Amino acid sequence: MARPAKLARSKPTRQLILNAAETIFAELGFSTARLEDVAQAVGLKRSSIVHYFKSKQDLYDAVEADIFAALEAETRSRTATTADAWGLLFQVVDSWLDFMVARPAAARITQRISADIAPRLSNPVEFSESTLVTIEAALREGQASGEFRTVRSSHVVNILGGSILHYVCNARELGTDRAYRPNDPVELEAFRSLLHETARALLEVREQAG
């Protein structure tokens, strides 16, 4: 059996495969996507893909890990110098929004994870845990200082995260008359403004419950 030509486990090739896989998993979903599709997209043989990722599950896991690592890096870079609770919260929300708008395939994959009954039976947040911990810490900080009222963080995540993912994923799913470009600056800033107002409504301290 001929061995494939020695291929360096070079970071660029691995990253090229990951990028192609992200698009293909986003378009087809996990069960329909095949390693052959990814190989074809990057101009490699299936055997070369397997050199980097031993199975489709392995590749999918690497894609999901890459998405959430990049999202977390983006959030951290933006929040490093932010001191106050509201500023921190808006930076977290903006980092989620801008990340998903710039990377719609990642948005579709995240949306699919939510739609799936049990994408990762053992631990559904194996890769997204740090993202959740970051916003939970921001919420706790604002609650500790009395700037935020106490609401369940999962509700905040579902409302803000669900809104962002639908904004990105639904751009052409609401019919041609309602189609928009999520990365159109005017559209994006209008949505961002509504998202900030939503965050404010969820967390600002009320005189009494409405």
Next chain:
Amino acid sequence: MARPAKLARSKPTRQLILNAAETIFAELGFSTARLEDVAQAVGLKRSSIVHYFKSKQDLYDAVEADIFAALEAETRSRTATTADAWGLLFQVVDSWLDFMVARPAAARITQRISADIAPRLSNPVEFSESTLVTIEAALREGQASGEFRTVRSSHVVNILGGSILHYVCNARELGTDRAYRPNDPVELEAFRSLLHETARALLEVREQAG
């Protein structure tokens, strides 16, 4: 070739098939689900399913049509006697929330439609159009009376709809420590209250932009 025994196109059987198909499409997605899975779930042969729905696509379309027809009927029954704009809006939002909480398979299917690049190339809103038209009419009414400010209805749909779908679909996807039951009355009313506050933040008239 033996013809299958004559089967009345009885509504109960058709509805049983639809209900089973909704669960199976929600769990597996369109491409992975098979007519055989649906047949097995209702204790019929595949040929009996084909008697009612000639293909998987035909069955899927009927499921999607059934979901949006039921959602629209629920919304209409609640809004029939509501006169004012805010009351109408909250009734629409509540009908969406209660429908999806009671029918989580429908929520997963709707979430998947959003995740898919182009679930229905010719017309992505073939079945959901009336749902969109209903909330758009409610928004226009409030804007015409000066009770709502003017915001893009697609943003409102993405924020309120995305929040509801994530609330229902993410119940076990945020990790065991964050798991909740969407139909738990305390949980549901807490979320509903946040959802109403979100709707209010999106649409209430502001002195000036925040």
